[in-house]
Amino acid sequence: MQKTGEILAQLEKNKNINIQFSCHNEDFFKSIDALFAKLLAKMDMLYLLDYITTILREIIANAVKANAKRYYFKKIKIDINNPEEYAKGITNFKSKIIGKDTIENELAKTDYLVILSIELANDGIIIIVKNNSSIHPVEFERINLRIKKAKEYNDFTDAYDDIYDETEGAGLGIVLSILLLKNTGIGENSFSILSDKKTTKAKFTIPYELKPKTITTTIKEQILDEVDGLPSFNQNLLELLRLCKNKDTEIKEIVDKIIIDPALTSDILKLANSAGFFMGKKVKHISEAILIIGFSNLYDLLLVSSTRSILEKRYSKFHEIWNHCTKTAEYAKYIAQKFGKEKNAEFAYLGGLLHDLGKLILLATDSKFSNWISDLTKNRKIRSSTVLEEVSIGISHSMIGELMAKKWNFPDYLIEVIKYHHSPLDTNDKYKDFVFPAYLGNMLCQFETGKYNYYYLEETVLEKYKLFSRKDVDDLQKEIIHNSNGKI
Ligand SMILES: [Fe+2]
Ligand SMILES: [Fe+2]
Known part of the structure; x- marks a missing residue:
């Protein structure tokens, strides 16, 4: 495929472009993602990127699969119009x-x-995926039925019983595409499949003016209630946070408030004696510890330790998520340090540490769907699980986290990291130095689990860090793990 910048220039000049291919691979999809990232950014519709690329991935894969099927039938000499032979051919095709x-x-x-x-x-961007094989009438009927049914579903939870066992099938792809179109406000009726004797065409249009639809489900309501019901930070802590922000504060004022909280006292002493601050002799007094770590680091520590103490008591999945978050934080800190300003490293660390807060509530509310979403994201190579969370539940873990962060008055940059850690291109320019490290750190962390890989990474983020190839990314990951002292 041509360079995405060149394709975009041609598209802008001629108002249309055809990209021709016979099969696809991850490199191909990555180019398509990059092309749409640039196109949608120009149209100020970047927030649609994950939805559009997910739909495209589904319909492109279906088109290639349809051609492969026709080719295979021809190769093994199956008469497509003979129902018995056709059924046998399909079974072979699926298994082989x-x-x-x-x-x-x-x-x-x-x-x-x-x-x-x-x-x-x-009035909009028209997208057509055409392949030069017709659909068998039986299949066409089944697809139309599927489309009709999918248009009736309100959200993914409605579709769950009908399609949950079809994780690999084309049917799920159609349902997913239609629900995504519905959810973005593009509308389910924008999608159509046409077929004649020689070709099959899947088509949808993205209007320039969109009114996104908000999905309300029972699970979403439960989630919002849960966020509402979260306790606030206690008065002592709010007062401490305020004192840390004020440069005229006397250390004694802070010490008095810290010593009444034994858990906090021990956290602060632990931090002051940790490798990052170690001064050569053991720090035993809290006033000395505060002098060593400084007001700004103390503020961060207070925020994390209070968030942690609320969540740890409340959610059984806390340690699983926290473990992932501390690894992400290590990655984010290293990335911020290596590619940015040293002073941003601690902020990046904190962003990494708190990025997945929303997941705790998502997992606590309905783990059946959370697990399913996680499997689907992996199996169907969807760029981010937030897309599926939004169509199935009506709210993503990033949005839940944002609500929690706002409730607890987190600083703006942290709210931004939590909200955009899966869609870093949507963030405001002034927060990129915090959001990008958390995004990349989270992705690298999930390379290990196989949920994401190099092909999912945003080109813009890679360009910012001068990571031009898969090897560059692998090398960076090795370097970070090597220097993490066993923390990753
Ligand atoms: Fe996340
Ligand atoms: Fe994460």
Whole structure:
């Protein structure tokens, strides 16, 4: 595929562009993602990126699969119009071909093609994915039925019973695409599939003016109630936070308030004696510890330790999430230090530490869906789980975290990190130095679990850190792990 910048220039000049291919791989999808990131940013619609690329991934994969099926039937000489032979062919195709790359390499040598057309029309961006094989009437009927049904679902929870076992099938892709279109405000009726004797076309239009629809589900209501019911920080702590912000504060005022809280006292002493602050002799007194760590670090510590003490008591999944968050924090700190200003490193650390707060509530409210969303994100290679959370529950863990952070009066940069750690391109420029490290740190952390890989990474973030290849990213990850003293 051509460079995305060149494609975009042609598209802007001619108002339309055709991208032709016979099969796809992760590099191809990454280019498509990058192209749409640039296009939607120009249209000021970047918030749609994850939705649009998820839909595109589904319909492109379906188109290639349809061509592969026709090619395979021809190759093994199956009469597509004979129902018995057709049924046998489909079974073979599913067991021998799906998920394997062999047929895709063969497809590249045939006339079977897929064309992705993008047109900048007067009222919106028209997207068509066309492949040059027709749909078998039986399949076409089934697809239309699926589309009709999907349009009736309000959210993913409605569809759950019908499709939960179809994690690999095309049916789920259609339902997912239609629900995503509904949720973004593009509308379910924008999606259509047309077929004649030679071609099949899947089409949808993204209008320039959109009114996003808010989904309200029972789970979402439970989540909002849960956020509402979270305790506030206690009075002593709020007072301490205020004192840390005031440069005229006397150390004694702070000490008096800290010593009445034994857990806090021990956290502060621990921090002052940790590697980062170690002065050569053991610090035993809280006043000395505060002098060593400073008001600004103390403020961060107070915030984290209070958040932690509320959440730890309340949620059984706390340690699992916290473990991931401390690793992300280590990554984020290193990235901020290496590529940015030294003074941002501690902020980046804190961002990493608190980025997934919303997950605790999501997991506590309905783990059946949380697990399912997590599996689907992995199996269908969706760029971010927040997309599925929004269509199925009506609120993502990033949005839940944002609500929690606002409730507890977190500083603005932290709210921004929590809100945009899965969609860093949407963040305001002045917060990029905090959001990007948390985003990349979180992704690198999840490389280990196999949930995400290099192909999911935003090109813009990689460019900012001069990571031009997969090897650059791998090397960076190794370097960070190597220097983490076993913390990652
Ligand atoms: Fe997250
Ligand atoms: Fe995370």
